[in-house]
Amino acid sequence: MITSFHPPKRTLMGPGPSDVSPRVLEAMSRPTIGHLDPAFVTMMDEVKVLLKQAFKTENALTMPVSAPGSAGMEACFVNLVEPGDKVIVCQNGVFGGRMKENVERFGGEAVMVQDAWGAPVSVEKVKAAFAEHPDAKILAFVHAETSTGVRSDAQALCKVAQDHGALTIVDTVTSLGGSELRVDEWGIDAVYSGTQKCLSCPPGISPVSFSEKALAKVQARETRAPSWFLDKKLVMGYWGGEGKRAYHHTAPVNSLYALHESLVILQEEGVEKAWERHALHHQALKAGLEAMGINFLVDEAYRLPQLNTVLIPEGVDDAQVRSALLNNFNLEIGAGLGDLAGKVWRIGLMGAACNRTNVVLCVSALESTLARMGADIPVGKALQAVEAVYAS
Amino acid sequence: MITSFHPPKRTLMGPGPSDVSPRVLEAMSRPTIGHLDPAFVTMMDEVKVLLKQAFKTENALTMPVSAPGSAGMEACFVNLVEPGDKVIVCQNGVFGGRMKENVERFGGEAVMVQDAWGAPVSVEKVKAAFAEHPDAKILAFVHAETSTGVRSDAQALCKVAQDHGALTIVDTVTSLGGSELRVDEWGIDAVYSGTQKCLSCPPGISPVSFSEKALAKVQARETRAPSWFLDKKLVMGYWGGEGKRAYHHTAPVNSLYALHESLVILQEEGVEKAWERHALHHQALKAGLEAMGINFLVDEAYRLPQLNTVLIPEGVDDAQVRSALLNNFNLEIGAGLGDLAGKVWRIGLMGAACNRTNVVLCVSALESTLARMGADIPVGKALQAVEAVYAS
Structure with a gap:
């Protein structure tokens, strides 16, 4: 017979998950309610408001994907990369490699910009890549590389993409809530993060935000995204509007209680x-x-x-x-x-x-x-x- | 300022989520530990053992997908359906329609078998569909239709598929833990479920199990699955083996505490x-x-x-x-x-x-x-x- 699991009490100073506040753990254990319950819908709206504050964005499509950061990454790529799209992917650690995998699995062509593990993404190399591939539609890079502890200059990189009319997909899994991140001011088009780093929530949810430009590309797709679970056109009916929700999937109710509480704590601190x-x-x-x-x-x-x-x-x-x-x-x-x-x-x-x-x-x-x-x-x-x- | 969210205490007698036992809620609020912590790895092994008991299977690849049931569905289809594959999809409610969406988004051809909402899947119609499409590689159907409350005869349907050398993908979101389900005895090849129905866990995790035959098709794929997050070839390195894990994604630690506890409760009851x-x-x-x-x-x-x-x-x-x-x-x-x-x-x-x-x-x-x-x-x-x- 297998018995109840009682984890040891650790101090979590690795690359995440990080220590979770007792307030967040307690919130997670509150009674489960229905995901279409009016009280839950109100909470969903609050989570959106709080996420916008954390990302520093006004993007209407700002929401938590109901799965870990890897799924948030996939939500960005599967919706924005169409077959044949050329994507400049910067790699200076583990997670740039995953971006390449994503681009290729969804039928895109990845143009790689390589930098040493431990170095930031080179803005000059990205400029050179755009010069060589002016038809690139998307620039993808990691803001805070969890495998190396490097911060890249997201603002400068986004500027290069904008100068070439390209969208940006930016991994902020480790930066959100821990160091400067300004989605709107920097002009990031699609951003994803995780709950288990500087938001100090248990792992399992991935906050994402899409700009109007990113949404326009999603709406104009000629092919259906090769994912039903992560299709933003469908998810928007569930998370996007005000009030009434179209059923898409069952939201992870208690994990969202935890995210809500952690965002309230972040709002209290500023x-x-x-x-x-x-x-x-x-x-x-x-x-x-x-x-x-x-x-x-x-x-x-x-x-x-x-x-x-x-x-x-x-x-x-x-x-x-x-x-x-x-x-x-x-x-x-x-x-x-x-x-x-x-x-x-x-x-x-x-x-x-x-x-x-x-x-x-x-x-x-x-x-x-x-x-x-x-x-x-x-x-x-x-x-x-x-x-x-x-x-x- | 947005303040902490305190949900009302409901009695949940809808189609799910269902009432969560206080034992499960308490387990969910235990301290978060690292997803590569030796203590956590032990717990992962126990979850696999308990899930095998619940599904009544010996399948080595039996594991919880780190996302809700819709993602468990997608994990089955994205791995097993290859471009051009013909799939017989039975629809007698909402969820058969989702299966069709899945097949088509991953490049397969869906042959639909329609039955009235409120009726079970007709075994005779499925036989006729195989007679007309002897090249069909997969039969997909919902065991327990959450939209209508209908149980279909999974054993008989699997037998038809086996007679035609086809694999089966079966939705058991609402049946697992609530009514008879025998994955091995009935010969189901790929099965997915949810935590928020008869396991009485908060929503957010999807138990799945793949037979040896299903795994062989995954291993023999000529194209990479159009998902990185749900690619069983990658996930197996994380959940599949004994002991050492290859990092794939960060498991939803506390949600898995809850699933573990709910499966312990099921094991106690039988x-x-x-x-x-x-x-x-x-x-x-x-x-x-x-x-x-x-x-x-x-x-x-x-x-x-x-x-x-x-x-x-x-x-x-x-x-x-x-x-x-x-x-x-x-x-x-x-x-x-x-x-x-x-x-x-x-x-x-x-x-x-x-x-x-x-x-x-x-x-x-x-x-x-x-x-x-x-x-x-x-x-x-x-x-x-x-x-x-x-x-x-």
Whole structure:
């Protein structure tokens, strides 16, 4: 017989999911109601309003896709890429590769712009790609690369696309709520995110937003999108209008309670204040890590405060350290992906997990674990460095 | 400012979501852990074991899709239908129509077998369709039509497909956990369901299972499936093996806690016992409704105990009654869909909502509401009829 599952209480400082606020967990356990219940429809409208604030957009089609971030990505590509469309796809980590997969599976042609893992997307290379492919209809890139901790200049990249009359699809899974993101001001046409990063919700929902221009391309499609579940023409009847909803699928009621609560928390703090908080704790974490000789993969100018990718010190066993942190401290930090596996750690400071207690725990747990394993690092300076940042 | 959302406490006797057990709601609010956490991986393995028991299958690829039932449907069609494949699709309600949409969007050719809304799928018509289209590769039908409350003979239909060397895709969204379903014994090749019906979980997850024959077709595909999120070749690396997982997407951690708990509850009761419970309370509800002159849409032989579709009495206003039930009794029953809108109510007795308290509430609330509105129905006999069933 299998019995009830009681998870350990972890501190989640990996690439996501991040720590979920007790308020959000409690909201998730409220009684389930019907997805066509008038009370639920009112809540859906509020989620849309709150998501617009978080994305900084007025887009009418701003809504949560009823599935994880990968489905939000797919919702953007399956609706906007038509067979034969040329799409410039920027890859500087894992998730650009997924964008390529998406383009090709939906019959598009992906023109790849490659940058090193750990570097931002090169605006110059994108300009060159458009010069070579003036018929490209879409530019797709990752704003905040979860595999490397790199921020690319979304505003500049969108400008290039606009200059060439192309739409933009932008992955903001890790940036939403954690660092500057201005969908309308930057001119992003289709954006997707996830709930389990800086919104500090359990994973499972993907907020998306489509501009008027993006919607016009969806409406003008000559072929039906090769997805019924993610077809925006259908989903709009469910989420799009005011009041009466056309039944499309059954919304994940309790997961949306959680998203609603996490967005209420973000509204209470203020989106800009949340960005500032992430920046502050990043500085403290950075000071502590550097005091024990641990360095960042990414140039300072392009670092994401919410995802700190650091080089594993010489001679230290990656898996052994992460296991020790998990078993001794209930602390999760992230491993490297792809070529970076075994070479880096990804330390998240996302949403509710981005606080002083977690910074202190992470720095001191890492210091004592590395010292215990005999790593050649300076000891006894890290906490002082952290405190100095908070005192300043 | 938007504030926290506190849903009303409803009794959910519509077509789903159904009432969620407090045990499941509590499980959902347990602390989120990483989706690659060893503790979570153990839980994933347990969910697979429990789902196999619920589906009565030994299929290795039995897993929850990280999205609602519509995505589970799409996971079956997008992986199994290749461009040019001929698929016999049976339609006797809303959901057969969705199957057609799925087939066509993925490049297949749908051969439709139509039956009246309220009738089961005709085995004879399916035989005739195979005689006319011996090259059909797949037979797709709905086992338990949520729009009408009809059960079709899945075993007989699968036998026809097997006789013609075709695979079967079967929608068991409303049947899983509520009435007899034997995936292996009946020879179903691809099956999908939902969590929000007779498993009494919040909506958002879709259990699926693929037979070896279905998997062989997926593996032998000449084209990539037009979905990255739902590609079983990729998902198998995440859910398929034992132990180490290849990262595909971030699983909806807390929603899976809920599914795990609901499956533990089903295991405690026993799957067959759950079917018997649904049959018993259906008899009691039926007795109560018939005592006030309310009749069923569906012939007795094909009725689903978990979804009772009844004809709205002459001269009674559908919306007015449902609003009164919701506002006075916090009781939700379902409206008709499509051609049946305004003509029927769909009264669910699903999972945790399938109990004596709910039957009594529904019958007495409906009786007093109809009487108050001046409907011409016999009064004072319904509760007695319900009690008689439980006494027998």
